[in-house]
Each structure stands twice: as structure tokens, then as C-alpha cells.
Amino acid sequence: MSVSEQLKILCVKLGISVSELGRLSGRSPQAFNQKMKRETFTVDELKKIAEAAGCKYEGSFILPSGEKVTY
Template identity: 40%
Template sequence: MTTSDLVKQMCQEEGMSIAVLAKELGQSRQNFYKKLQRDTLTLTELKEIANVL
């Protein structure tokens, strides 16, 4: 399972869409989806995702 899969699964469990997560992180939806698609999230971004979720 990739990091992107884990982020998507966590969002689903929390009832939060990827678009809302992107907004909470201060990123555009399109940019965040691309990062998930390429699996290029930084450690800092992963920490921010953990805080939001």
C-alpha cells in the first residue's frame, strides 16, 4: 500500500474528501491530487495531513 493509498483511506475513514483536505492544507485541489498521484508528499506535508485528520 502506497502513502497515497493510506492518505485516501484515512480521509474516507474520517469522512473528509481529498478536496477538503487539500483546502485545509492550503493547497489547490489539483496540485494535491497530482502529489497523491505521483506519490511525492514530503515529510512536512505528511505531518500536516496527520494533524488535520
Template identity: 40%
Template sequence: MKELCNKKNISVLELARQIDQTPQNFCKKLKRDTVTLEEVKQITDVMEVIFE
């Protein structure tokens, strides 16, 4: 996720805000690898990438 953020020139904190998550909660989810499928779909929409 961090690598994709770097490529899209957006911070992980800004991504969290754009998907209506607190930065703290989102970072914890990334560390624990507990991001839901719905959140992944939101992330791909924000990042303008295709989710397969």
C-alpha cells in the first residue's frame, strides 16, 4: 500500500482521510493486515487503479 501511495504521490495519512478512516486506525489496519475488501475497493477508487 505504501508503495502504491508513493507511486501516486499521496501520503498514507491522506489516503486514510479520503476513505473516511482516521490515520491512526488505518495505519494499524495496514500493520495488522486487516484491511477489508470494501476498504480495498475504496482505496482503488481513490488511487484510480483497477482492483482484480
């Protein structure tokens, strides 16, 4: 699942629009939508978006054994 798809699902679950999520994270709706189209969010940006939305962002690789490799 792409980051943009995850962000759209987040918005649905929070009951806000993608534009509102952009505003909460300090970007204009246009700039936020462009980042979503290009899929150019960094891990730090995703953490800031999550914080602005009152959430927590975790990124990791999970090996077949269940072991996690996190950043």
C-alpha cells in the first residue's frame, strides 16, 4: 500500500479531509496534494504528519521470523 493510500485511510478514520490533514501538518492543501501525487514524503515528514493528527507513525521491516528492523 502506498503512503498516499495510507494517508487517505488515515483521513477517513479521523473524519477529516486530505486538505485538512495538509493544513494540520503545516502545508497548503496544494503542496500536500503534490507530495501525495509524487509519493515523496520522508520518514520525518510522516512522523510530523502523525503528530499533527494526534497519531504515532512507525515504520519497520518485518522479517519472516517476525523480527523487526526499524529505522
